[in-house]
Amino acid sequence: MEKEISQAVIRRMPRYYRHLGELLDDGVERISSNELSARMRVTASQIRQDLNNFGGFGQQGYGYNVKYLYDEIGKILGINQQHNIIVIGAGNLGQALANYVKFEKRGFVIIGLFDVNPAFQEISVRGIKVRMMDQLEAFVKENRVDIAALTMPKENADEIANMLVNLGIGAIWNFAHLDLELPEHVVVENVHLSDSLMQLSYNIAKQRKQRDKK
Amino acid sequence: MEKEISQAVIRRMPRYYRHLGELLDDGVERISSNELSARMRVTASQIRQDLNNFGGFGQQGYGYNVKYLYDEIGKILGINQQHNIIVIGAGNLGQALANYVKFEKRGFVIIGLFDVNPAFQEISVRGIKVRMMDQLEAFVKENRVDIAALTMPKENADEIANMLVNLGIGAIWNFAHLDLELPEHVVVENVHLSDSLMQLSYNIAKQRKQRDKK
């Protein structure tokens, strides 16, 4: 009889994880929801509510043990287990992801990098050679792939995403600027940079209006 | 007496804009909230409520004129005016942003690219030479810069962000993996890729649980 935890809560968890990691690096051993609240600019109540969705990690009169809470949130987010990632699209963005060392510390390992452009065959990123798309199917069948990151142009993204799903891949990290049409059971996380930029643009205009009013 | 429009609504607007753009490309002239609802997998009611925050763009018995609505949302998002962007950090991610031609169509123009690493001085992206950080201040004073995109490592991100704000830049597109500490009036849009990846990771675990239960 587990209650579903809302995505609103899940979206906040990585941020808690990040701040706790920073506290850990700074040698802080314990923290109260109030202190964390001041640091993160959210209400202490929200922090306690969020955490209590997963269990009581704190102690009355003491607060939270930073290391313990950090580890627990890590488990919740599935960081305790390895995730193998392939990146489809070896342009700058694909290479940026492949280069990002920090991901590996969290168990996210880039095991393959694919592109249609033969020019990329020359390139290898952190020891991973760029493979051509016609090798994709064989690769996926030979290796466990948990996540496919789509960093290619949107034109054929939907087609390739469906192909990947048919090959058994259950999760897509989508950077292509479109909404993928995929079966229910596939987990999709979108990173729409242009959407983000437009939100920024809106808020710039809003801020200007507020300023001019004064 | 304007009511504040919630960020929840604003986050959805670029998605409407994107879908309307696709419809426009497909030559669709009009669309009802119901049709759009089916396409976008959100309720028709939400679409109508969202749009009505900004005004009545539709017509009873007819629906919405795609071109008109597209343009209106563009205006709302501030896409009708040019935004000059500088990118701090000329690594793969910075280059990816600088290379992304589509942004320019929406009025987002990358006018400068900066890095601390002298090795990048050789590189230029779409005609933009990478400048060294010591030229940043002069550049910002000579050019109107609306947005600074931070694509450098987190270590000095906060310091540089504050420097940029002191130079008069009012908006930060932050890709560094930390929460910036900036004055109230600065508009910040975060793109935390590792947060996104962790959310994906959580949802993968959740999906596995659901599947195994059956």
Next chain:
DNA sequence: GTCAATCTGTGAAAAATTTAACATATGGTT
């Protein structure tokens, strides 16, 4: 020109999320 079908804009209801409030447990101090 009339009428049925369509579809928006909007007020109200329902649901979800956030914040407040507090009972109760723990730690540290004297």
Next chain:
DNA sequence: AACCATATGTTAAATTTTTCACAGATTGAC
């Protein structure tokens, strides 16, 4: 050992967000 300050977990209230429902406007068919 007793007591006060601290701080969680949790229930309840407040707020926000989403969905429902429908009056009224418009279109298109005949």
